[in-house]
Amino acid sequence: MSDVVKIEDLVVRFATDEGSVLAVDGVSLAVGEREVLAIVGESGSGKTVTARAILGLLPETATTRGAVVLRGRDSSDGVDVLSLSPGQLRQVRGRDAAMVFQEPSAVLNPVYPIWWQIAEGLRAHGRLSRADARARAVEMLELVGIPDPTHRIDHFPHEFSGGQKQRIVIAMALALNPGLIIADEPTTALDVTVQAEILDLLRRLRDDFGSAIVLITHNMGVVADLADRVAVMYQGRVVEQAPVRQLFAVPQDAYTQRLLAAVPRVGAGHSQRDTPEPATANVVEAKRLVIQYPARFGSGGFTAVRGVDFHIHAGEVLGLVGESGSGKTTIGRAIAGLTPVTGGSLDVLGFEMNGVRERRFRAVRGDIGFVFQDPGTSFNPLLTIAECVAEPLIVHGRARTARDARARVDELLDAVQLPTVYGERFPHELSGGQRQRVSFARALALSPSLVVLDEPTSALDVSVQARVLELFGELQRQFGFAALFISHDLAVVDQLATRIAVMRNGEIIETGPNSQVLGSPQHAYTRRLLASLPVPDPDAQAERRDALRALGD
Amino acid sequence: MTAVPAKPRGTWLAKVPVLRELRQSVGVQRFMLLVGVIITLVYILVALLAPVIAPYRFNQLQDASGTFPGSAAPSATHLWGTTIAGYDVLSRTLYASQTALMAIVAAVIISLIIGVLLGLFSGYFGGPLDRILVVVCDAIYAFPSLLLAIVISIMLSRGQSSLWSGIMAAALSISVVYVPQYFRVVRSEVVRIKAEAYVESAKVIGAGNGRVLFVHVLRNSVRTLPLIITLNAVDAFETLAGLGFLGLGIEPSSAAEWGYDLQKAVSDVTAGIWWTALFPGLAIVLLALGISLLGEGLNDLADPRLRRRSAEANEAALELEA
Structure with missing residues (x-):
C-alpha cells in the first residue's frame, strides 16, 4: 500500500520580531490510503503548521526544509509540495488534497450563495457550465447530509446553522474528490451534539469514498472516536506515533501519558x-x-x-x-x-x-468576582500584571496606587501559585494558563463571596486546563466563596x-x-448531551457511538 | 510551568517611540523610515537654529556694506541670491521652517485634543450625541480646507496677516478638517475596545466611567494616530503656504514663509530668475516628503502584517542545522 502523503524530516522556521522561531523540528509522518491520522498536541506544538505545509499554505515568513510528498488519486508517483511553484500548487490544492478549517462561519464568504462557493473549487480546475456546477453542488450537499439540497443551494451562509456550515465546508473540500482531506480542528467551534454528527460524516467519507484524513485536534475524545493512528506532537517534534488503541492503552512517551491523564x-x-x-x-x-x-x-x-x-x-x-x-x-x-x-x-x-x-x-x-473566558483579552495590554490585579483594590479604595497594593497583590499571586516577580510582566508575556491564574487573583482580590x-x-490546552481547574478547586475550598x-x-x-x-x-x-x-x-436532551461527549477510549467510544445512534432514532 | 521566554530588554533608547520602530525595521521599510526621520529632524534643527545658521535676518534688506541688490544671482555674499525686493533667499528659506513648524504644532495640538476627546466620549457613551457627531463630521469632510482657511484668515485679520493670525488661520482651518479624522479613527477604536473583555472586567470590578475611559480605553485606542498626525502636519504647513501663495499669508516683514516667497517669484521665473522659486519650492516638497515617509514608515511597522522581517536569520538558522 502506498502512502497518500509522506512527510520527511520537515523543518519549518518563522521569522518573527524576536528572531527566527523553530515551529516544526524534523517531523516525519505518513498517511496511507483510507487512513485517519490524528495529529494531537497543545497549541504551539506545530500540528497546524505541519498540516498546512501539506497544502503549501505557509505564510511568507516561513522557510522550510525536508520534503512533503503528496500523491494524487491518479498519479502513481507523488510530487514534493515544498518545491512546487504557486501555479503548480494551485493545481494540487483541491484536486489532491483539500482542507477543512476550524471556524466554518469564517471560511464561507457571506455574500455568495453556497452553490457558487462549492462550484468555485470546481471551476478552478476546469471549465464548467453553470447548470453543471449547480447540479454538482446539489450532489455534494446531498452527500454531506443537508436536507432539501436543490432548494438550499441558493441560500447564503448565514441561513445555515454552525453544524450545517461545517458540512458545507466539508462538501467544498470534497468537490474534486481529493485523496486527502486535512481537517484542522473541524469540530472545535461546534457544540458536542453537532460534533458527534460531523465526526460521523467524516467517518463516512473515509468508508464510502476512500479518502485519507489528517485530523488535527486537541480533543482526545475526538481522536478516540475517529482516528486509526495517532501522532502526538510536542514542541515541534513528534514524540509518539502509534495505532489508536495502543496509544490509549499503553502510552509510551511521558508527555502522552500526561496528556491522557489530564483529560x-x-x-x-x-x-x-x-x-x-x-x-x-x-x-x-x-x-x-x-x-x-x-x-x-x-x-x-x-x-x-x-x-x-x-x-x-x-x-x-x-x-x-x-x-x-x-x-x-x-x-x-x-x-x-x-x-x-x-x-x-x-x-x-x-x-x-x-x-x-x-x-x-x-x-x-x-x-462579586468575574473570570472571563479568554484570558488573552481580559487584561489591559498596557498595564503590568501587578497593576491589573491591583485594579479592584484601587477602585474600591483599599489602596491608592498599584505600589501601595503590592503587598496584597503578592499575596494573591502567591495564592494562585504564580511567582511574585510575574507582577512586573505584561499580560502578553504570560501563557494562557498563567493569565487565567491572574484572572483568578484579580477576581479574588477583594475576597468576594460570589465568583462568576x-x-x-x-x-x-487540556494539560493546562487540568492544573487551572485543580487550582480553582483549592481556592474555592480555601476561601469558601460561592x-x-x-x-x-x-x-x-x-x-x-x-x-x-x-x-x-x-x-x-x-x-x-x-x-x-x-x-x-431525566430529560432526553441531557441524555443526548451526555451520550455525545466523546470519551478518550476507542473501544468505549465505539459503544457510546452506537448508544447515541439508538438514542437519536 | 512553562518558562516565560526571556525578552530582550534594551536600554531606554529602545523605548523611545520612533527609535524603537527604527530598530525593528529592515530593508526598504527601514530606508523609508530612516529618510523620513532624518529629513524631519533636519527641518526641526534648522527651525530651532535658524537665527544662528542664517546669514541675515529674514526681513533684513541691508547690512553694513549697504542695501542688498534686488534679484541678484547667487554669489558669495548671497549664496542663494536675493529676491526682487532684495531679501536674502537663503535666510528667508531657513527662517520659514520656523513658521512652518509653528503652524504644524498649533494645528496638531488643536485637532488632536479636540478630535481624540470627542471620539472617546462619542464612541464610549454612544446615544444620540454620537449619531449627531458622526453626521456632522461626515458633513465636514466635504469642506475644502483651503477655502476654509481663506475665510478664517479674512475673519482673523481681513487678509493682512501678522505672524500669529497667519499661523492660526492655517491651524484652525486644518483643525476643522482634521478633527473629524481623529474623531473617526478614535471613535471606531473605542467602539471596538469597549466590547473587549478587559473593559468589561474593569466595569465588573466597579470602576467608574472616568477610570474606564482614561485608564483602559484611551491608551489602547490611540495606536493608529501617528499616521494621521503626519498627514495633519503636512496639510497644516501646506495650507499655510497655500494662503501665502494666494496673497493672504503673512507679511514679509513679520515672518518668512515659503508660500509668500513662491508667489512673489512667479513673475521672476519668466525673467530667467530661477533661484527665488527653486529654493522655497524645494523646501516645501522635501518637508512634505520627509513627514510622509515618516508616517508611512511608522504605519507599516505598527502593523505586524505589513512589517517585513529579516529572512536571513531564518535561512541562517536552517543552514546551521543542516
Missing part, C-alpha cells in the same frame, strides 16, 4: 457521591428570570433567557451547562450587572437586579460543581446534584 472525564468528579445541598442562605436567587436583548426598530428583540428559576447557596458551586446560544453566558453577565434584567426577579447578594441602578450596585461589585466563571478553561461555573463541558463541570443546571434555548431543563443529572438524567 477530564464525566463521572470522575463530584458525581461519584451524593452531595447534599448546603443549608446556607442563598447568595443568588432567580425567579422567572427573563432577559431580553433589545433589537432594532420594528422587531421584538431577542429573548436569551425565558423564565428561569435557580439559586446558589453561600459557599456552593453551581455548574451551568448548555450549548452555545442556550443563554448560560447571559445569566452570568446578568449576575455581574453587565446585562440588564428585563423580567422576573434576580436577587444577587440581597440586591434586586431587575431595574437596579449602577451607582447603587457599584458598592456590591467588590463582593464564564468558560474559564475553554481557551486553554461560584457559578459556566461551561459547555460536562466533564469539567462535574469536577468542580456539586450541583448542575442544564440549559437549552433559554430555559433550564434539568437541575440537581451531579450524581443525579449525570448519573440518571
Whole structure:
C-alpha cells in the first residue's frame, strides 16, 4: 500500500520580531490510503503548521526544509509540495488534497450563495457550465447530509446553522474528490451534539469514498472516536506515533501519558457521591428570570433567557451547562450587572437586579468576582500584571496606587501559585494558563463571596486546563466563596460543581446534584448531551457511538 | 510551568517611540523610515537654529556694506541670491521652517485634543450625541480646507496677516478638517475596545466611567494616530503656504514663509530668475516628503502584517542545522 502523503524530516522556521522561531523540528509522518491520522498536541506544538505545509499554505515568513510528498488519486508517483511553484500548487490544492478549517462561519464568504462557493473549487480546475456546477453542488450537499439540497443551494451562509456550515465546508473540500482531506480542528467551534454528527460524516467519507484524513485536534475524545493512528506532537517534534488503541492503552512517551491523564472525564468528579445541598442562605436567587436583548426598530428583540428559576447557596458551586446560544453566558453577565434584567426577579447578594441602578450596585461589585473566558483579552495590554490585579483594590479604595497594593497583590499571586516577580510582566508575556491564574487573583482580590466563571478553561490546552481547574478547586475550598461555573463541558463541570443546571434555548431543563443529572438524567436532551461527549477510549467510544445512534432514532 | 521566554530588554533608547520602530525595521521599510526621520529632524534643527545658521535676518534688506541688490544671482555674499525686493533667499528659506513648524504644532495640538476627546466620549457613551457627531463630521469632510482657511484668515485679520493670525488661520482651518479624522479613527477604536473583555472586567470590578475611559480605553485606542498626525502636519504647513501663495499669508516683514516667497517669484521665473522659486519650492516638497515617509514608515511597522522581517536569520538558522 502506498502512502497518500509522506512527510520527511520537515523543518519549518518563522521569522518573527524576536528572531527566527523553530515551529516544526524534523517531523516525519505518513498517511496511507483510507487512513485517519490524528495529529494531537497543545497549541504551539506545530500540528497546524505541519498540516498546512501539506497544502503549501505557509505564510511568507516561513522557510522550510525536508520534503512533503503528496500523491494524487491518479498519479502513481507523488510530487514534493515544498518545491512546487504557486501555479503548480494551485493545481494540487483541491484536486489532491483539500482542507477543512476550524471556524466554518469564517471560511464561507457571506455574500455568495453556497452553490457558487462549492462550484468555485470546481471551476478552478476546469471549465464548467453553470447548470453543471449547480447540479454538482446539489450532489455534494446531498452527500454531506443537508436536507432539501436543490432548494438550499441558493441560500447564503448565514441561513445555515454552525453544524450545517461545517458540512458545507466539508462538501467544498470534497468537490474534486481529493485523496486527502486535512481537517484542522473541524469540530472545535461546534457544540458536542453537532460534533458527534460531523465526526460521523467524516467517518463516512473515509468508508464510502476512500479518502485519507489528517485530523488535527486537541480533543482526545475526538481522536478516540475517529482516528486509526495517532501522532502526538510536542514542541515541534513528534514524540509518539502509534495505532489508536495502543496509544490509549499503553502510552509510551511521558508527555502522552500526561496528556491522557489530564483529560477530564464525566463521572470522575463530584458525581461519584451524593452531595447534599448546603443549608446556607442563598447568595443568588432567580425567579422567572427573563432577559431580553433589545433589537432594532420594528422587531421584538431577542429573548436569551425565558423564565428561569435557580439559586446558589453561600459557599456552593453551581455548574451551568448548555450549548452555545442556550443563554448560560447571559445569566452570568446578568449576575455581574453587565446585562440588564428585563423580567422576573434576580436577587444577587440581597440586591434586586431587575431595574437596579449602577451607582447603587457599584458598592456590591467588590463582593462579586468575574473570570472571563479568554484570558488573552481580559487584561489591559498596557498595564503590568501587578497593576491589573491591583485594579479592584484601587477602585474600591483599599489602596491608592498599584505600589501601595503590592503587598496584597503578592499575596494573591502567591495564592494562585504564580511567582511574585510575574507582577512586573505584561499580560502578553504570560501563557494562557498563567493569565487565567491572574484572572483568578484579580477576581479574588477583594475576597468576594460570589465568583462568576464564564468558560474559564475553554481557551486553554487540556494539560493546562487540568492544573487551572485543580487550582480553582483549592481556592474555592480555601476561601469558601460561592461560584457559578459556566461551561459547555460536562466533564469539567462535574469536577468542580456539586450541583448542575442544564440549559437549552433559554430555559433550564434539568437541575440537581451531579450524581443525579449525570448519573440518571431525566430529560432526553441531557441524555443526548451526555451520550455525545466523546470519551478518550476507542473501544468505549465505539459503544457510546452506537448508544447515541439508538438514542437519536 | 512553562518558562516565560526571556525578552530582550534594551536600554531606554529602545523605548523611545520612533527609535524603537527604527530598530525593528529592515530593508526598504527601514530606508523609508530612516529618510523620513532624518529629513524631519533636519527641518526641526534648522527651525530651532535658524537665527544662528542664517546669514541675515529674514526681513533684513541691508547690512553694513549697504542695501542688498534686488534679484541678484547667487554669489558669495548671497549664496542663494536675493529676491526682487532684495531679501536674502537663503535666510528667508531657513527662517520659514520656523513658521512652518509653528503652524504644524498649533494645528496638531488643536485637532488632536479636540478630535481624540470627542471620539472617546462619542464612541464610549454612544446615544444620540454620537449619531449627531458622526453626521456632522461626515458633513465636514466635504469642506475644502483651503477655502476654509481663506475665510478664517479674512475673519482673523481681513487678509493682512501678522505672524500669529497667519499661523492660526492655517491651524484652525486644518483643525476643522482634521478633527473629524481623529474623531473617526478614535471613535471606531473605542467602539471596538469597549466590547473587549478587559473593559468589561474593569466595569465588573466597579470602576467608574472616568477610570474606564482614561485608564483602559484611551491608551489602547490611540495606536493608529501617528499616521494621521503626519498627514495633519503636512496639510497644516501646506495650507499655510497655500494662503501665502494666494496673497493672504503673512507679511514679509513679520515672518518668512515659503508660500509668500513662491508667489512673489512667479513673475521672476519668466525673467530667467530661477533661484527665488527653486529654493522655497524645494523646501516645501522635501518637508512634505520627509513627514510622509515618516508616517508611512511608522504605519507599516505598527502593523505586524505589513512589517517585513529579516529572512536571513531564518535561512541562517536552517543552514546551521543542516
